Amino acid sequence: MKSKIIGIVISSFLVALLLTSLAMPGLVQAMGMGQTAQTNFCGDNDQNSSGFQSGKQMTQEQIRERIMEMCQIGLQRRLFGPIEYDNGTVTGFFIKFNFNESTGTITNYSVRYGNEMLRVFDNIEVSDFTAKNVKVVGSIFVASDETHRIIAHNNPTALLHVMTNSSAEISIAIPEDFKIEQINSNNTCLDTIYRITKDDFVGAIGISNGTASFEENEEGTYLHVSGNDTHLFFRMRPYFQETGLSMHAHLMNAVIEGRICAEIRVMVHNGDAIYDAQIYDHRYTLRIVSAVQNRVTLQVASEQHEGRLFLFVLDNDTINVSNQLRVKLDGNDVVRANSMSEILNATGTSTSDARYYGFEIDGLQYLLVYVPHFSEHTIEISSLSASSGIPLTWIAVAVIGIGAVVIAAAVLVKGGRKQ
Template identity: 25%
Template sequence: MKRYIILSLAIAVLIITIIHPVLARMEDLQQTSDQKSIGDLGNAGDQKNKSDGQNSGDRESMDRENISYRENRSYREEMNYAREKASKMMEEGKSMRQEREMEGMGFLSSEDNSYGEYVNFAIDRQNSSILNYAINGTPLFNISCDFNFRSIESEGSQTRIEDTSGETIIRIHDNPSAIINIMTKSNGSASSVRHIAFALASGVTAAKEDSLIRIGSGDVVGYVGGANATSISTGGGQVKIEMPANSYAFFRAAPVNLNMSYNLQKKVSQEIEDNGVGMEIAFGRNRTVNAINYSERMNLSIREMEKDRIRLSINSSETAGRIIIMNLDNASLVIGHGERLRINYDSEPLDCGDNPDMIFNGTDRPLCWISSVQDSKGQIMIYVPHYSQHTIEILVEPETTPAEPAGTAQGARTVTLADDGKTITLEVNETFLLNLGQEYDWNISIDDQTVISREVNVLVVRGAQGIYRAHKPGRATLIAAGDPACRKSVPPCAVPSRQFRVYVVVSGGPTDTQKAPAFEAVSVIGMLMTALLLARR
């Protein structure tokens, strides 16, 4: 009787060892099938709803289109005129800048017109207004003020406007984010509230998003925000700002030279409102630099700026503004295939994370985040826990790993939209390129970044979302939520958002279910031999 019990136990262990991987694999296939079925049902429902409403809505739709065409004809003509005027101003500025061999960020002033690499505008001194403000040839707004301009000075990539009382200062920056800073202060007298209005150009939309006002036209999207009792509202084709003494307001666009998540850029604007950002620095062509001080007592010194390194020093006497943002153009640093960025903080290398939220949340140690680097363009954010004098270095170096020569990371495997819902298997230290294209604004999340994560500072091709590396055996799900890029156009398209999902299995450990590990087979054979010996006795 004893021998039969032992034999039964051994056989049971053998069956469990062999059957378990098969069942796990079937579960994965079933999960994928269920997700596909749910998607098919949703699509079928959408088609049915469209069919039900099509016949009844056709006649009304035709009537609306006829009325809309007549009413919007003058609107479209006005919008086209504004765009043509802004485009003409941009071309005139380019021609004048080329004649004077002016490259990189910086304003060229001619009479009351200012021509920058990214930003163009005109000054109406008599009416204290800023006219025809445009980014990359896209007209956005005119700015009118209820105070008189005393001085207008342009130096490099910044134009500074001060009112007659010296209590209000407007700074306009020529950089990829086209930042406008407005600050009020008190000189000891009873200061009145300042009123500033952004009159939107034709085709420009404005909507309230949390505490910000989102302004958009085509591919250009920016946010208006404020701090210290600043009141901001929108309506009637305007964005209105009321500013008491010692308050602050700003306009900041998502960097027009980068293909980045607008949700991330909105978060940056919210951090500026909350005094979380101390300084934003843009590095451009011809060694041009533009620095925006969000913290009044922060100082910057550029020590070195070469094709393969940038070295700078920062210091501040304030505790706020612990985030430093740096935008790289494709001529400020040259990053080739097989190369990566490294960040040194006070001569010590920083391990940059994949999630920018860690920068916004902060900690008691310095942190950094680097966006996907495309065409040598990218964004860097550094969290400074304690201010004094700090040195930051951005270096270009070869990308090498123990298991992979430099330059081969993008040649191994490419994951595209065609892989939606699939399971891919990787070995430890193996990489893949995620290339979902540019038709959607993608936001990537991974449920277990200890299994796979993005290589944070490696050059990738345009339209790709990054290179991802397998770190240890296990399972992880990569989800990409995409908002169509055409939603930023005017009028916005009705294309729905979509979600991409891929399941990643990293082999080499107990969580790998494709085959039984060798040590399990050895243990089963040993148990069977032991059982046979006992049974023979």
């Protein structure tokens, strides 16, 4: 095998490994990594990340420009948008806030609410958090150290994740004009769920492996969370001039109830693809395998046995809904549900119980796929007019792990058999 490596920005270990593989081509294969691992540094778990895919050879600068261009197109289609970070200020169309790297504190977390930005949290403090890695990649903001991680998604859900790998205290200050209340749920992953509202705004805070308590004083209302290996997320119901509020309400409730375990936003444009993945139940993982026009394939896995829903959000250029859709689970055709109610309440544990249901909101295609049981599965979504296409390899835009954020967006490896 002959490998050509163009423009690498990656950890010193992987640099050494790749350089060694040039001198000893069989080494990477012998270590079980293979060519795919050289081009995909997302590892086994792409959860809460952003990725870019292209079959073209590009320089590092060309990749950056293309990612920015595609994020701008994604913004026009209301899928996701580019995000900027400058001197402690995080700015996107859907989210905006300030971040203190020394204390790991978020202040003035604001979200897109119609034509305005609405401040949802005055501040979010995480104990003993000094951000050592702060990155903005594609549509996400990431800050982390060895035991803490904050991830914010610049998309219509304004999703915010706070995760710890040790004992930690999380304190959230909520503006006085918001109402927050604990709600009962059948969610088996989250210990506590709160609904936060103001006028037509609806959001939810989900907490796993943490004990929550309220404090009210002259300064306002505080939600305190303490625990080990705590996962906390905030998600809002997208709000665009009252478009699709009923459907968005159903989806929001399905997230709260733990029915939807992940949401994946994918866009294909001129042969390139970009995605924004967000996990609501950390016990489930996903990996985007490939995305070409009219076909998206991913792998999902979990040690849990309960069936779960995956939500895909796609634009018309990615999946042409004027043609008949086909959804497959492990190569078997999935039956279309007759209604939103049927898919949201789907049950069963055999492959024949798998279902899907699609609908449109404001020019975007929303597709729910019910996977009835778990180990590891492949989901394929395609239009019957889809061409065979050439499977492309994902170039990792972000590798997110506790204690490390590795940016590999500038890596392209092309392999071929030496004649």
